[in-house]
Amino acid sequence: MTFRVHVRVIPRPGLLDPQGQAVEHALGSLGFGGVRDVRVGKAIELGIEAATPAEAEAAARRMCERLLANPVTEDFVVAVDA
Amino acid sequence: MTFRVHVRVIPRPGLLDPQGQAVEHALGSLGFGGVRDVRVGKAIELGIEAATPAEAEAAARRMCERLLANPVTEDFVVAVDA
Numbered sequence: 001m002t003f004r005v006h007v008r009v010i011p012r013p014g015l016l017d018p019q020g021q022a023v024e025h026a027l028g029s030l031g032f033g034g035v036r037d038v039r040v041g042k043a044i045e046l047g048i049e050a051a052t053p054a055e056a057e058a059a060a061r062r063m064c065e066r067l068l069a070n071p072v073t074e075d076f077v078v079a080v081d082a
Numbered sequence: 083m084t085f086r087v088h089v090r091v092i093p094r095p096g097l098l099d100p101q102g103q104a105v106e107h108a109l110g111s112l113g114f115g116g117v118r119d120v121r122v123g124k125a126i127e128l129g130i131e132a133a134t135p136a137e138a139e140a141a142a143r144r145m146c147e148r149l150l151a152n153p154v155t156e157d158f159v160v161a162v163d164a
Binding site for chain 1: 090105116
């Protein structure tokens with residue numbers, strides 16, 4: 001069966017994130033106070049053919065390691081829809 | 083207190099997503115079979131000062147409507163860390 005998998009790829013803590021800083025600044029300009037530590041990365045959704053949710057998640061992790069994330073600069077989180 | 087809020091902004095179903103198509107194609111070239119309907123969007127993490135998780139979520143939704151998402155072409159999902 002096909003599982004819907006959600007991947008978030010986010011710049012690692014401590015690394016400069018100019019896009020996050022730009023969003024934080026823009027939110028302040030729009031009047032949204034109390035916003036800090038904004039990080040902007042990629043959200044990827046995939047349909048993955050697998051026998052179990054665990055298998056789909058493992059496949060997605062391998063895809064992150066091979067293609068979707070840069071292991072030097074980015075962390076990733078994988079979640080499978082029930 | 084400050085809540086950690088995760089936002090996913092994804093191209094709406096039916097809209098062309100060239101980046102998603104490129105990722106789908108690249109995954110196939112790397113030998114990952116059984117992958118379909120890949121969508122690529124933005125993942126945004128924010129620290130939001132609020133009294134309750136519900137208040138932080140409501141603030142993040144307003145930020146999506148004002149700045150983070152394009153309501154014509156993108157859907158968004160907001161989640162607050164416990």
